[in-house]
Amino acid sequence: MMLSYATSQSGAISSLSSGQYSTVYNVLSLAIASLLFTALYLLLSQRQVAPRYRNAIVVSAIVCGIAAYHYFRIFANFQESYPAGATIDAAHVLSNVEFNEGYRYVDWFLTVPLLLVETVAVLALSRAASQRLLVRLVPAAALMIVLGYPGELTLETGPRVIWGVLSTLPFLYLLYVLFVGLTKALEGKSPQVRAQISNLRWILLASWGVYPIAYAFPLIGGDFFSGAGGFVLRQTGYSIADIVAKALFGILIYRLARTQSREEDP
Amino acid sequence: MMLSYATSQSGAISSLSSGQYSTVYNVLSLAIASLLFTALYLLLSQRQVAPRYRNAIVVSAIVCGIAAYHYFRIFANFQESYPAGATIDAAHVLSNVEFNEGYRYVDWFLTVPLLLVETVAVLALSRAASQRLLVRLVPAAALMIVLGYPGELTLETGPRVIWGVLSTLPFLYLLYVLFVGLTKALEGKSPQVRAQISNLRWILLASWGVYPIAYAFPLIGGDFFSGAGGFVLRQTGYSIADIVAKALFGILIYRLARTQSREEDP
Amino acid sequence: MMLSYATSQSGAISSLSSGQYSTVYNVLSLAIASLLFTALYLLLSQRQVAPRYRNAIVVSAIVCGIAAYHYFRIFANFQESYPAGATIDAAHVLSNVEFNEGYRYVDWFLTVPLLLVETVAVLALSRAASQRLLVRLVPAAALMIVLGYPGELTLETGPRVIWGVLSTLPFLYLLYVLFVGLTKALEGKSPQVRAQISNLRWILLASWGVYPIAYAFPLIGGDFFSGAGGFVLRQTGYSIADIVAKALFGILIYRLARTQSREEDP
Amino acid sequence: MMLSYATSQSGAISSLSSGQYSTVYNVLSLAIASLLFTALYLLLSQRQVAPRYRNAIVVSAIVCGIAAYHYFRIFANFQESYPAGATIDAAHVLSNVEFNEGYRYVDWFLTVPLLLVETVAVLALSRAASQRLLVRLVPAAALMIVLGYPGELTLETGPRVIWGVLSTLPFLYLLYVLFVGLTKALEGKSPQVRAQISNLRWILLASWGVYPIAYAFPLIGGDFFSGAGGFVLRQTGYSIADIVAKALFGILIYRLARTQSREEDP
Amino acid sequence: MMLSYATSQSGAISSLSSGQYSTVYNVLSLAIASLLFTALYLLLSQRQVAPRYRNAIVVSAIVCGIAAYHYFRIFANFQESYPAGATIDAAHVLSNVEFNEGYRYVDWFLTVPLLLVETVAVLALSRAASQRLLVRLVPAAALMIVLGYPGELTLETGPRVIWGVLSTLPFLYLLYVLFVGLTKALEGKSPQVRAQISNLRWILLASWGVYPIAYAFPLIGGDFFSGAGGFVLRQTGYSIADIVAKALFGILIYRLARTQSREEDP
Ligand SMILES: CC1=C(/C=C/C(C)=C/C=C/C(C)=C/C=O)C(C)(C)CCC1
Ligand SMILES: CC1=C(/C=C/C(C)=C/C=C/C(C)=C/C=O)C(C)(C)CCC1
Ligand SMILES: CC1=C(/C=C/C(C)=C/C=C/C(C)=C/C=O)C(C)(C)CCC1
Ligand SMILES: CC1=C(/C=C/C(C)=C/C=C/C(C)=C/C=O)C(C)(C)CCC1
Ligand SMILES: CC1=C(/C=C/C(C)=C/C=C/C(C)=C/C=O)C(C)(C)CCC1
Ligand code: NA
Ligand code: NA
Ligand code: NA
Ligand code: NA
Ligand code: NA
Ligand code: NA
Ligand code: NA
Ligand code: NA
Ligand code: NA
Ligand code: NA
Structure with missing residues (x-):
């Protein structure tokens, strides 16, 4: 693993234009702000849902x-890997510190299983x-990330x-189990809840x-x-996908929990 | 987008006098302290309003x-872009790191829709x-920011x-919808509440x-x-507008929520 | 404003002895610790007073x-303005970064009105x-700070x-209004409360x-x-005054709130 | 102690390949994220268990x-000890700052006794x-760490x-006392609780x-x-063991507390 | 004061061996971890004691x-004063930044009176x-620290x-008042509480x-x-004394509060 890792360096993007750098920079900053403050919002709103849904909200946070x-x-890491050039408009040339995609895999390894936990919990x-759902979903998710990592390198x-x-x-297995599970969960729910769950499903899929497309x-x-353009596209794509799959998804989970709390105890 | 971005650099202010630097520096510091501690104050005061208003307070925070x-x-970023000169009184000359106005747009993209959410919530x-109000206001706000960004660059x-x-x-659409909405909301409220809502309206407009004027x-x-003077004027204007539109506005929202809480459950 | 600001630089202290530096350093550190942990203490103790006094405690915090x-x-800022000399005993000579007294005025602009709010609230x-009290006190306080700033520069x-x-x-107007207000507030209170309010009054005045004396x-x-000695004296004076006027005063406010809470609901 | 300490430096790994560096880097990052957010999760979930189990959860957090x-x-420390080479693929050569294994011993000295406290508490x-259990377990744990430290140096x-x-x-004494204690604790518990306790036992042992094996x-x-490979192996092993022995173990403790809470007050 | 302060520099330790540096480094790190997490533990456990004891716990935290x-x-400060030498095993030679013992006195000035407050409160x-106890103990404690500081310099x-x-x-006066006070407090308490109070007393004395011995x-x-060995001994001694006098003492205060809470409301 370590050898193939070193080899992968040759593929590192060696330079970003000033505008490309700014775009990635601003998108990463947007991701930080969205994710951090969604976490805070969910924590602060925990009490607004019935106790049985609180674990889902805490896990989302x-x-x-x-x-x-x-x-x-x-x-x-991005700032260190692509430091400013001699002038503001100069290209940002790759330093001696690689841009470590490993962070994303560490993140997914922890968050993808937890996203499944929060979905099942709600x-x-x-x-x-x-x-029954989790013993299938969680190992599949972990396996998916672990198998994807050597390919990324x-x-x-x-x-x-x-x-x-x-x-x-x-x-695919995970998606199949999840969709069957979610479909079953629709049974006996109110139309509003059904609409929200179906919503969740599409957001998750999208x-x-x-x-895998960015991969x-x-x-x-x-x-x-x-090239450098592809790098910008990939970072932007990953970041927006993360905002949707975690922050927006978390808020939808919260709203579903609130709807169900209200229906059960109006 | 990236190309036009790079072009914009030619418009960067190349130097600030020591006094201009200090003015912007102190105003930014005032903004940090005002916004950070208003956020804390709102969080700590959440329990003082009736449960139905708590979401408005949390969103304001x-x-x-x-x-x-x-x-x-x-x-x-400001400190990095305009480092100190050789002496205390020397001008602060632009370094190789641009002063990134992108942060403001990232901020607005998140906070302008949320300001509308908190207003409707209260x-x-x-x-x-x-x-009905939010499905009109939120997309209009997002569109407004997204369309303004390329012009800023x-x-x-x-x-x-x-x-x-x-x-x-x-x-304009957003203001129209909001004002009609706020006017309707006045119906059936007590004089004190009416006065506070009307207050909110003017603060928001101002x-x-x-x-757009600074733009x-x-x-x-x-x-x-x-020139440099315009830069100082714009940063000062934006900062004070942000303090008013977010911190002061948040406190007014909180007071309106308290007034209504008291009226409903004296 | 900016011009007069630059002019003021000529008055910057150009060097501190090692001992003078250490004294200011330790006093600033004492101020941080006192203020930060008083804030925490007040927050953590909020529940110990009756609900009507909680706003006073939160504002004090x-x-x-x-x-x-x-x-x-x-x-x-102090560390950057007066970096260590070549040896431990060498003088700390002013660098190219001024020691910015602006922070104190930004601080007062926010905290002096709030100190009046907390006093009235308790x-x-x-x-x-x-x-009636606040519409007089708060604008007077803001005006006092704003008018003092150009003179400081x-x-x-x-x-x-x-x-x-x-x-x-x-x-003077502010002190007059406050003292008349505090005197009126004494009416109908228990002896213990009267003693505590009168205490507050003297601490505030002192x-x-x-x-203004340091000014x-x-x-x-x-x-x-x-000279440098005056600088040390002023920083020490301001810091101790801040600890008394904010931290000690906040604790006295808290004790007054507790006394009153106990008397009202023994 | 200090002399033998200095001697130990001769054993420091003098260089890591870029891939080895990345592996340790990512594993340490995984450990931070797992431990930090498990701590938060446990704190946020404290209220979900009966009061008598809360101390166990707080200690786990x-x-x-x-x-x-x-x-x-x-x-x-790792980043400072093994800074990036001239190029991304170059080896990371040991700087003048040692990689301090002392941190791990400081950590164990505090956490191993606390892990025993949380186990007994649940x-x-x-x-x-x-x-009776703790007066035996805690001193044995402290002694174990203190005696191992000089050998590590x-x-x-x-x-x-x-x-x-x-x-x-x-x-060995500690394991013996703990296993006897855990076995006794199984008496009179429900099958589900017995299964969870026995689970805890194996996780702890593993x-x-x-x-000691890494030692x-x-x-x-x-x-x-x-060599360098052994260093990577040891750091990886310690980190994963820490995640299991603290984070995973903490979550199992929490689940056991929930199961027992539910059984006692369904 | 400032003059004698500068004079004291001549007594600064000019160099530490690598092992001596590591020992102080690890002990300081142990102190941070012990004190920080004891503070958190006490805060999180506040609710486990009866309301009348909560102030003692908050003050301990x-x-x-x-x-x-x-x-x-x-x-x-320690890292800045004694930077790494050219190699890992080289001595750490004093830089141009003194190791400031002033921090300890600032700390004692705040914490010693508070330790007395928490002891009386429990x-x-x-x-x-x-x-009656506090008006004697607190001024004596403040005086003790203030009088010791010039001697330290x-x-x-x-x-x-x-x-x-x-x-x-x-x-001595303080110890006398405290011991008489603690002895009186033993009257009418249960044997378990008496044992715990007497325990507190010995821990405090030790x-x-x-x-003063380190002084x-x-x-x-x-x-x-x-010499350098004495420096290591003093830093180690102070750090361990601080852990015992604050962290361990705080936990004993907490346990005493719990015992008393249970006895009063079983
Ligand atoms: C199928 C597939 C992949 C799938 C990754 C997925 C599905 C990641 C999901 C991440 C989420 C949801 C993150 C946080 O919100 C990899 C690993 C790229 C490797 C190529 C094949
Ligand atoms: C109309 C208009 C604009 C409006 C911006 C507004 C209305 C921003 C509001 C920001 C707030 C309220 C921030 C936080 O409190 C732009 C984008 C400058 C571009 C030019 C035209
Ligand atoms: C009268 C006067 C002044 C008064 C300042 C005051 C009264 C400041 C109070 C600050 C507090 C209370 C801070 C925080 O606790 C100035 C501005 C120095 C200018 C000169 C005249
Ligand atoms: C027996 C033995 C050791 C045991 C260490 C242990 C058992 C450490 C446990 C650490 C934990 C549980 C950490 C946090 O989760 C040492 C000291 C390596 C020295 C060699 C002999
Ligand atoms: C008698 C004496 C001293 C006593 C110091 C003491 C008693 C300090 C206690 C500190 C604590 C308890 C700290 C935090 O836990 C000094 C000042 C060294 C000066 C020499 C004489
Ligand atoms: Na650039
Ligand atoms: Na990588
Ligand atoms: Na300057
Ligand atoms: Na920009
Ligand atoms: Na010095
Ligand atoms: Na200034
Ligand atoms: Na590398
Ligand atoms: Na070491
Ligand atoms: Na060394
Ligand atoms: Na000193």
Whole structure:
């Protein structure tokens, strides 16, 4: 793993234009602010939902907090990797410190399972039904991230494709289990709750789908997908996907919990 | 977007006198302290209002918190962009790190919609009426910020005017919807509450109006509006407008919530 | 304003002995610790007083928090302005970064009105009586600070005296209103409460009086009042006055609130 | 002690490949995020268990917090000890700042006794029975750490073995007392609680066992165990063991407390 | 005062061996972690004691918090004063930044009176009896610290002895008042409470006694007490005494409060 890691460095983007740098910089800053303050908002609103939903809200807040922490690190790392040039308009040339994509995988390794935990928790299924879902979802999620990581470290087409495909298997399984589970959960719910759950489902699909697509970019090649432009596109895409999949998703979870709390105890 | 961004650099202020630097420095510091501690005050006072108003208070606190966070960044960025000269009285000459106005737009993108959310929340309308207002106000606000950003990045008159005008359209729509909404909300309220809501309305108009005016400064030209003096004027104007539109406004929201809480449950 | 500001630099102290530096350093550190932990203590003790007094305690905590924040800044600024010499015993010579007295004025601009708010709040007067006091006290306090600032920025005798006198007018008015108000508030209170309020009054007078006196130092001239020794004296004086006027005063406010809470609901 | 300490420096790893550096870096970052957010999660969930179990949860949170704090220090120390080379792919050569293993011992000295406290607390034994266990476990734990430290500071086989053996004596005693205690605690519990306690027991054994094994690595010698590769292995092993023994263990403690709370007051 | 302060510099330790540096470094780190997390633990446990004891717990937490804050400062100061040499094993030679013992005195000036406040508070005497004790103890404590400080700043035997003796007078008075007070407080308490109070008394005596002894070290002279070894010994002694007198003492206060809470409301 360590050797292939070193090899991957040759693929590092060697320079960003001043405008490209600013775009990534502002998007990372947006991600920090969105995630950090969604975490705070969820914590502060915990009491507004019935006790049985509070764990879902706390886990959502923790997910946003973990991500905000990692974005702080990514932001500092980005500044160190691409320092300012001699003038404001000069390109930002890669320093001797790599831009570490490892942070994102560390983040996903912790937050993807927790996102599944918060989703299952808000459905307020029986303890047994929740357990049945989680013992399938959580290991699949962990496996998906672990299998994707070695592929991310190399830019050679062969291994990148293989690890990508291997990682996609638990991904599809996970989506299947989740969608079946969510569909079952719709039974016996009020129309408003059904609409909100179905909403959740589409948001989840749309945002989670971004990650494997961004992973495939360097395989496509060409300046747009794999040069400096591709780097900007990937960082922007990941950041927006993270805001949607964690912050916006967390707020939707909270609203679903509130709707259900009100229905149960008007 | 990235190209026009780089172009904009030519418009960066190349030097501030020591006194100009200190003025901006002290104003930014005032903004940090005002926003940070208003956020804390609102959080600590949340329990003093009836439960139905708590979301308005929490959102107001979050708005001030997000802004305080961005002012910390702006402050650090300002120090890096205009480092001290060789002596205390020497001019502060622009370094190789631009002063990034992007932070303000990231901030507005998050806080302007939230300011509308907190305003609607404190009126305690029916859920349906709130929804009707927000589905109009929030997208208009987001659109206004997004359309204004490209104009901010250029100093050429043409595009700056065009984007400015485009951004003004949702701004006017938003003001119209908000004022109609606030006027309707006055119905059936006590005189004291009516006075406070009308107060809110004028504060909002006065502070929000500052932003498009400051945006237009560089169009006017002349040393006063677009040189170093104009820079100081714009930063001071933005900062004071932010303190009024977020911190002072948040405290007024809190007082309105308290008045209503007392009236409903004396 | 900016011009006179630059002029003031000529009055900056150009060097501190190692011992003078250590004295200011330790006093600033004492101020940080006192203010920060008094803020925490007040927050943590909020529940020990009756609900009607909680706002007074929260505002006292906010005042100490704002001041602690500014002392952190002042401390860092002090270290940057007077860096260590070549050896431990060498003088600390002024660097190219001025020691910014502006922080103190930003602080006072926020905390002096709030100190009046907390004082009025703890008296638990009728809402109308409180309002009557505050609409006089708060603008007078703001005016006093704003009028004193330009005088602080110059070392020329003429303007320093004029602004000083102008600032003293609202100061005297404010003291008059406050003392009449506090005297009226004594009516109908228990002996213990009367003693505590009268205590508050003297502490306030003694600590607030330090500020205009320190302001007048450079007018007196001589090595003791306006050289490096005068600088140490002024920083020490301001810091101790701040600890008394905010931290000690906040604790007395808290004790008064407790006494009254106990008397009302034994 | 100080002399043998200096001697130990000769054993410091003089260089890490870029990939080795990244691996340790990412693992330390994973440890920070896991421990910090488990601490927060436990604090936020404290109210979900019956009052008699809250001390166990608070202590678990404190343990994770202490460890997170130390990992922040270790992380910063690691970056200072092995700075980036001239290029991204270059080796990270040891600077003049040693990588201080002392942090881990300081951490263990505080957290190992506390882990025993939280374990005993969650069993909700009689006060007397708890006391009887703790007066044996806590001193044994402290002794184990104190005796292991001098051995860690030397790479000479002789003293390393001797101190290691001396430290193992209280370790075995501690495990014995704990297992007897846990076995007794199983009496009269429901099957679900019994399963969870037995689970705890195995997790504890598996994770605590890692530490003496890693301690023995340098005794084995060879590139795999004592060179740069061994360093990576040891840091990774310690970090994962810490995540399991503190974060995962804390969550299991929390779940056990919840199960028992529910059984006692359904 | 300032002159004698500068003079004291000649007594600064000019170099520490690498091992000596590490020992002080690890002990300071232990102090930070112990004090910071004891503060958090006490805050989080506040609700576990009856309301009348909460002030004692809050004050104990504040004491540990203030001390943790000062240890952060001392730690940073230590790193700046004794930077790493050219190699890991090289001596750490004193830089141009002195190691400021002033922090400890600032700390004691705040925490010693508060330790007395928390001790009296936990006894839950009548308000009058508490007042009687505190008006004697607090001024004596402040006087003791203030009189000891000038002696600490000089290494000349004469003044060091004189100030030391002067400072010892209030120290003895304070101990006398406290012991008489604690002995009286034993009356009418249960055996368990009596044992705990008597425990407190011995811990206090043992830890407070360390400070004057460490103060006397340089008077003894010789390499062991006043050279680099003496420096290590003094820093270690102070740190351990602080952990015992604040963190351990705070936990004993908490346990005493719990015991009494349980006895009063079983
Ligand atoms: C399928 C697949 C992947 C999927 C990643 C996913 C689905 C990540 C989701 C992340 C989230 C939801 C983060 C936080 O909100 C990888 C690992 C890129 C590797 C290529 C194949
Ligand atoms: C109309 C208009 C603008 C309006 C900006 C506004 C109205 C911003 C409000 C910000 C607030 C309220 C911030 C925080 O309190 C822009 C974007 C400058 C571009 C030019 C046209
Ligand atoms: C009359 C007068 C002044 C008064 C200042 C005062 C009264 C400041 C109070 C500050 C407090 C109370 C701070 C925080 O606790 C100035 C501005 C120095 C200018 C000269 C004339
Ligand atoms: C027996 C033994 C040791 C045991 C260490 C242990 C058991 C550490 C446990 C640490 C934990 C549980 C940390 C935090 O979770 C040492 C000191 C390495 C020295 C060699 C012999
Ligand atoms: C008698 C005496 C002293 C006593 C100091 C003491 C008693 C300090 C206690 C500190 C505590 C308890 C700190 C925090 O826990 C000095 C000043 C060294 C000067 C010499 C004479
Ligand atoms: Na640039
Ligand atoms: Na990487
Ligand atoms: Na300057
Ligand atoms: Na910009
Ligand atoms: Na010095
Ligand atoms: Na200034
Ligand atoms: Na590298
Ligand atoms: Na070491
Ligand atoms: Na060293
Ligand atoms: Na000193």
